[in-house]
Amino acid sequence: MRPEIQEYHYDWLISGTLNTASRVPLGSPKETALTYRYVPYFQGILQSFVDVGPPGVQFLGLLARYYENILSAKDNGKKIVGTTFCSTPSILYAMDLVPATFEILTAIGSMTWKRGMFDYMDFCCELGMPETSCSAQRGALGTQLAGLAQSLDLIICDTPGVCDTNANAFAFASAYLDKPYFQLNYPSTLGDRRSQQYHVEDYKALIRFIETHTGKSLDYDRLAGHIREIDRQDMLTAEMEDMLLLKPTPIPPIFTLMIYAGRFCFSGHPEYTRLLEIMVETARERMKAGVPGLRSGEEKLRVVMCYIDHYTVDMNFYHYFEERGIALTGSILTRNFRDGNHYVADMPDSAYHIGISSPEAMLDTIAQMNARMPMVRSIRGPYDRPGMWLEESLACAKAYQADCIIYNGTPGCRNTWGMVKPFARDLEKQGYPVHIMYDDGFDDRVESWAATRERLDEFFHIRGLL
Amino acid sequence: MQVFHDAATQVQCQSIMDWKQSGRPVVGYTCSYTPGEIFHAADILPVRLRGIETDGMEVGDTYFGPFICSFPKCILQLAGKGKFSFLDGAIITPGCDGMRRLDECWRKAGEDFKGIVPDYFYYFDVPHKSEDHGMSWYMDEINALIEGVERHFQVNITMDKISAAICEFNKGRRLLAEIEDLRAKDDVVVSGTDVFAATVAGTVMPREEYTEALTAWVAELKKQITSLSRGKKRVLLIGSVSDEIDLFQLIEDTGKAIIVGENLCFGIRYEGCEIPETGDPLSALASHYLGSSVCPRMYGKYKERLQLLKDRINHSKAEGVIMQNIRFCDLHGAENALFKRDLEAMGIPCLRVEREYGPHIDAGRMKLRINAFLERIDARKNPQRRRA
Numbered sequence: 001m002r003p004e005i006q007e008y009h010y011d012w013l014i015s016g017t018l019n020t021a022s023r024v025p026l027g028s029p030k031e032t033a034l035t036y037r038y039v040p041y042f043q044g045i046l047q048s049f050v051d052v053g054p055p056g057v058q059f060l061g062l063l064a065r066y067y068e069n070i071l072s073a074k075d076n077g078k079k080i081v082g083t084t085f086c087s088t089p090s091i092l093y094a095m096d097l098v099p100a101t102f103e104i105l106t107a108i109g110s111m112t113w114k115r116g117m118f119d120y121m122d123f124c125c126e127l128g129m130p131e132t133s134c135s136a137q138r139g140a141l142g143t144q145l146a147g148l149a150q151s152l153d154l155i156i157c158d159t160p161g162v163c164d165t166n167a168n169a170f171a172f173a174s175a176y177l178d179k180p181y182f183q184l185n186y187p188s189t190l191g192d193r194r195s196q197q198y199h200v201e202d203y204k205a206l207i208r209f210i211e212t213h214t215g216k217s218l219d220y221d222r223l224a225g226h227i228r229e230i231d232r233q234d235m236l237t238a239e240m241e242d243m244l245l246l247k248p249t250p251i252p253p254i255f256t257l258m259i260y261a262g263r264f265c266f267s268g269h270p271e272y273t274r275l276l277e278i279m280v281e282t283a284r285e286r287m288k289a290g291v292p293g294l295r296s297g298e299e300k301l302r303v304v305m306c307y308i309d310h311y312t313v314d315m316n317f318y319h320y321f322e323e324r325g326i327a328l329t330g331s332i333l334t335r336n337f338r339d340g341n342h343y344v345a346d347m348p349d350s351a352y353h354i355g356i357s358s359p360e361a362m363l364d365t366i367a368q369m370n371a372r373m374p375m376v377r378s379i380r381g382p383y384d385r386p387g388m389w390l391e392e393s394l395a396c397a398k399a400y401q402a403d404c405i406i407y408n409g410t411p412g413c414r415n416t417w418g419m420v421k422p423f424a425r426d427l428e429k430q431g432y433p434v435h436i437m438y439d440d441g442f443d444d445r446v447e448s449w450a451a452t453r454e455r456l457d458e459f460f461h462i463r464g465l466l
Numbered sequence: 467m468q469v470f471h472d473a474a475t476q477v478q479c480q481s482i483m484d485w486k487q488s489g490r491p492v493v494g495y496t497c498s499y500t501p502g503e504i505f506h507a508a509d510i511l512p513v514r515l516r517g518i519e520t521d522g523m524e525v526g527d528t529y530f531g532p533f534i535c536s537f538p539k540c541i542l543q544l545a546g547k548g549k550f551s552f553l554d555g556a557i558i559t560p561g562c563d564g565m566r567r568l569d570e571c572w573r574k575a576g577e578d579f580k581g582i583v584p585d586y587f588y589y590f591d592v593p594h595k596s597e598d599h600g601m602s603w604y605m606d607e608i609n610a611l612i613e614g615v616e617r618h619f620q621v622n623i624t625m626d627k628i629s630a631a632i633c634e635f636n637k638g639r640r641l642l643a644e645i646e647d648l649r650a651k652d653d654v655v656v657s658g659t660d661v662f663a664a665t666v667a668g669t670v671m672p673r674e675e676y677t678e679a680l681t682a683w684v685a686e687l688k689k690q691i692t693s694l695s696r697g698k699k700r701v702l703l704i705g706s707v708s709d710e711i712d713l714f715q716l717i718e719d720t721g722k723a724i725i726v727g728e729n730l731c732f733g734i735r736y737e738g739c740e741i742p743e744t745g746d747p748l749s750a751l752a753s754h755y756l757g758s759s760v761c762p763r764m765y766g767k768y769k770e771r772l773q774l775l776k777d778r779i780n781h782s783k784a785e786g787v788i789m790q791n792i793r794f795c796d797l798h799g800a801e802n803a804l805f806k807r808d809l810e811a812m813g814i815p816c817l818r819v820e821r822e823y824g825p826h827i828d829a830g831r832m833k834l835r836i837n838a839f840l841e842r843i844d845a846r847k848n849p850q851r852r853r854a
Contacts, residue, residue, distance in 0.1 A: 127803065128800065128802070128803020128804070128806065128807065128818075129796075129799070129800050129803060130791070130794075130795075130796050130799030130800060130820070132533065132793065132794050132796060132799070133796045133799070133800065134796075157765075160594035160595075160763070160765050161560050161566075161593070161594050161763075163563065164562050164563045164763065164796065164797060165563065165796050167594075167765050168762070168765070168796050168797055168800050169800075170765075171762075171765040171766055171768065171800075172800045172801075172803075172804070174766065174768075175768040175769075175804050176804065176807075181765070181766045182766070183594065183595065183765050183766055185593055185594045185595050185600065187591055187593070187603065188560065188589065188591045189591075194603075194606070198599060198603055201598075201599035202595075202599060205597060205599070381589075382569050382570050382589060383570055384570065411532075411533040412533070412796070413533075414533065414534060414535075414562070414563035414564055414794065414796070415563040415567070416531075417530075417531030417532070417533045417534055418530060418531060418534055418538075418563055418564055418566070418567025418570075418571070419529075419530075419531075419567045419570040419571060419574075420531050421528070421529055421530070421531060422529055422570055422571060422574035423570075425574070426574075438532075
């Protein structure tokens, strides 16, 4: 790693940036506009959120507070847990822990800085991680390995057998940093009694692990409070999902990111509820006024991202959809798979329900919810099995009246690259044009954003979609 | 010895063809977490699927994406080319992301290449943890596998037959353990290439035939007195899945090294450990196949695997470790980095190489690096030479 990079504590640096960013829109519009002059390198990302209005401003504050929590954890006597977006942080909040979700941290850095997270990603490789491993974890992991981030106390992941590259990054972190490690493990099926039982047994083991390493027992009353909060969050998300069904939808493309990023950061925490309330309020107003989510005012096309989004600098991916008049109806990350959502109507076993009547009911709730987080839900088994990726993608494409389906991931995404070609072929057979993006969602060096954009344009043009 | 080399270097080896000729079924499997004893108990020949003899990748590349390890691609390529036409069944296991996707890719390729998917095609869901509920899941999977095999092949797999199969497999395991002891001596009388060929052969040959051939070979080895290790560096070979005899040859053909042990998916790390012959045979199989945690797919067990590796180094008196990983094999790639860090700190020289599986197009590069590594071990042993 370059020495000058090692001079700066990454968490302090990005936290300071986000904290400042979240305060910029608190002044008058004129003051905000003037401030942009002084932060030329951050104007793109900052303006992306400020222009969205109150939800964007709230979201900036949410990210700032996420980092503040990490930075203040030790002072507050809390342990920090390195974890993944495929695992809900709600249990961690319920047990007074602070999550540091690798993929979220990498995405924030990638979208905020023009230099991206490249130095930190590469540092992992300097220490021996294969360059072919997933960039989504490597950014945040690099800051840890370099000692430039708040030190982790525990590591928890849940992707073995679903995404081995993901699980491998956490296992490497545990071995290299000598930190206690726990993995939740998912069978290849979902919804059947046997796998449901496995989820609960495994989750109990997770709680025992946390209790052992924190010396604190799970407080079920506190957990009930968090689950009630999740119930409220799910209700708000469902309302937005309903508005995404509308054609044109009043939901701007960037909202789909805010739905899942907020969930990955603060599921079961009031911070996320406040964000969702503001988002719903804004979307309702748009809907009532007949204002489409796209700034251009015209919805030319509707897209379902069947995997993840692209986290290039300055939110360019989301701006692209705005510019082209394309409604982004969400990705595998956006959907929470709570029962009652329209997209699970034909896949009832893929949904979770909420119960707080007893400790067992709460355990079942949180275990089944966790088992339905992105990727571990529908990439866990062969893609053409019931409830798996093909069925889910088709259900979403149908529900949201998508004109086409786009795959985006990272080259490290072995679990999808292993079958994305036949998967795409099966989707095409169902009448959906499919574009496979060959970039890296977190690393623009693999394919520049300019090239990615050209290829998207080419796809829409050749397939006669735009 | 020739019978082992033939079995290890030919997908359609004579042993398999003879078995097939007798009208008995053959089932292929992809991962060392599949208990071969179950098939043996049903008079079915279990054959570990390999990617050797691949001379192109047009089928593999059509279904797999570009960022996938070449081992499953080679298996798919061979399937697409009809090289596995002798299979009556195939068992796919989630050994890693690439291998588990062989399930979809093979089935989907079967839509384009008629007849390449065996009638019995089964996804054997092996968990990634061996704690109580993981073990219980694996036991259920074994039971479901047995039921499926019984139903499809119209056979009866009794516990007695499984116990007998464990005993038969153990004979081979004991013999391989004897070979390990021979390799641990100061004067090694057998090359790593030959031992590996014999080990790989055990994953494809009918078990009784294998035991008989191995018994004879071990007896022959015990009479050998010519040392093959004098003046050579003793090295251990570890890392990604490999069934390639030519990888061993590449190292030993330098004339400067002898492979005195390996920690590979096809190697003695699995085949050299006995399974208890008393008690419940299914529990014994489960404890052996899932509980030994020797593969990095069993996350969070690095320290156990490091200890296992240290034991192997000590037992074999290895002077250095060659760590290879196939490109896109992140599990072994990352674990090799950890091994290297910890072993080098103990003063054990290590070489990490990334490579492609299959035809050794990069043999020159590999040879160069291996030679340099052997010189490094030499310089370490002879500081004067280093100064010179």
